[in-house]
Amino acid sequence: MLVFPNAKLNLGLYVTGQRPDGFRNLESVFVPLPWCDALEVLPTPEGTETTLALTGIPIPGDPATNLCRRAYELLRADFNLPPVQLHLHKVVPIGAGLGGGSADAAFALRALNDLFQLNLPNEKLQAYARQLGSDCAFFVVNKPVFAYEKGDVFEEISLDLTGTACKVVYPGLHISTAEAYARVTAAAPRHDLRQALSQPLETWRNTVSNDFEDALTPIYPVLGEIKQQLYAAGAAYASLSGSGSAVYGLFPGQELPPKLELPAQYLVWDARL
Ligand SMILES: C[C@](O)(CO)[C@H](O)COP(=O)(O)OP(=O)(O)OC[C@H]1O[C@@H](n2ccc(N)nc2=O)[C@H](O)[C@@H]1O
Numbered sequence: 216m217l218v219f220p221n222a223k224l225n226l227g228l229y230v231t232g233q234r235p236d237g238f239r240n241l242e243s244v245f246v247p248l249p250w251c252d253a254l255e256v257l258p259t260p261e262g263t264e265t266t267l268a269l270t271g272i273p274i275p276g277d278p279a280t281n282l283c284r285r286a287y288e289l290l291r292a293d294f295n296l297p298p299v300q301l302h303l304h305k306v307v308p309i310g311a312g313l314g315g316g317s318a319d320a321a322f323a324l325r326a327l328n329d330l331f332q333l334n335l336p337n338e339k340l341q342a343y344a345r346q347l348g349s350d351c352a353f354f355v356v357n358k359p360v361f362a363y364e365k366g367d368v369f370e371e372i373s374l375d376l377t378g379t380a381c382k383v384v385y386p387g388l389h390i391s392t393a394e395a396y397a398r399v400t401a402a403a404p405r406h407d408l409r410q411a412l413s414q415p416l417e418t419w420r421n422t423v424s425n426d427f428e429d430a431l432t433p434i435y436p437v438l439g440e441i442k443q444q445l446y447a448a449g450a451a452y453a454s455l456s457g458s459g460s461a462v463y464g465l466f467p468g469q470e471l472p473p474k475l476e477l478p479a480q481y482l483v484w485d486a487r488l
């Protein structure tokens with residue numbers, strides 16, 4: 216079975232409080248971004264080892280702790296799954312705030328559920344996904360949502376950005392999520408995100424913000440420079456995604472986003488949502 220785990224964008228993000236479990240509460244709107252990895256899951260005969268082949272962008276850390284493998288181990292513990300061959304081709308940048316690793320985990324759960332006909336409903340898959348990371352549960356249903364608590368409890372919203380031209384710029388900075396959270400002071404949300412995002416996209420610039428952007432831009436000025444370039448090129452809205460370092464711009468009404476003069480080592484994704 217071959218699946219294509221996609222990334223996500225955060226439209227606004229407020230870190231709203233400290234939780235007893237050490238995590239933070241947040242409020243954010245998540246939307247799918249069709250920048251994708253590829254993940255193949257094949258059953259192998261009993262008696263063989265489960266394997267994980269990794270190609271594409273190198274993933275830091277021990278492959279034994281790769282989120283695809285952890286997703287498999289989680290289900291195997293409960294469902295006595297046969298061994299599998301996993302092959303992850305990594306395309307979405309890491310430490311980018313795009314949820315790429317989380318998507319790999321959630322798509323692995325979904326693929327194993329389908330392949331072995333486990334018939335787990337989305338609520339059960341989300342419960343497994345939450346054990347693998349706060350962002351993972353979003354990718355089970357993979358539709359725009361207002362997310363709260365750890366970013367893993369959702370309320371449906373009617374927000375349709377389909378067809379909107381979008382540019383995502385990854386400047387090659389790997390910002391660890393834990394480091395980013397450590398730099399943000401929790402506070403009450405400045406706006407009701409659902410209300411702000413129901414207004415025309417051109418108004419979001421004044422109402423929709425990301426607390427990580429405010430905390431990280433003084434340390435990594437390049438984030439502010441990219442955002443300024445996106446606005447100068449005609450973006451109606453531009454922001455850091457999640458805890459960065461990817462910065463995106465939305466260009467409604469345009470076929471494709473304009474070209475930007477950017478250093479050759481930056482990764483750029485240009486397409487329509
Ligand atoms: C920044 C976001 O991408 C916004 O969508 C997410 O909140 C990050 O989610 P994630 O990458 O799945 O994060 P996790 O793997 O669950 O946690 C990584 C680290 O981020 C911090 N963390 C994460 C989520 C959260 N609600 N509060 C936190 O404080 C914790 O220090 C944790 O050890």
Ligand SMILES: Nc1ncnc2c1ncn2[C@@H]1O[C@H](COP(=O)(O)OP(=O)(O)OP(=O)(O)O)[C@@H](O)[C@H]1O
Binds near residue numbers: 275
């Ligand atoms: N399949 C995977 N893809 C990417 N990173 C993975 C994967 N499996 C495990 N990891 C680990 O997760 C770390 C990336 O997590 P981090 O939260 O810093 O970045 P991120 O891109 O914002 O994460 P996420 O993609 O989960 O939102 C990597 O350094 C790597 O060690």
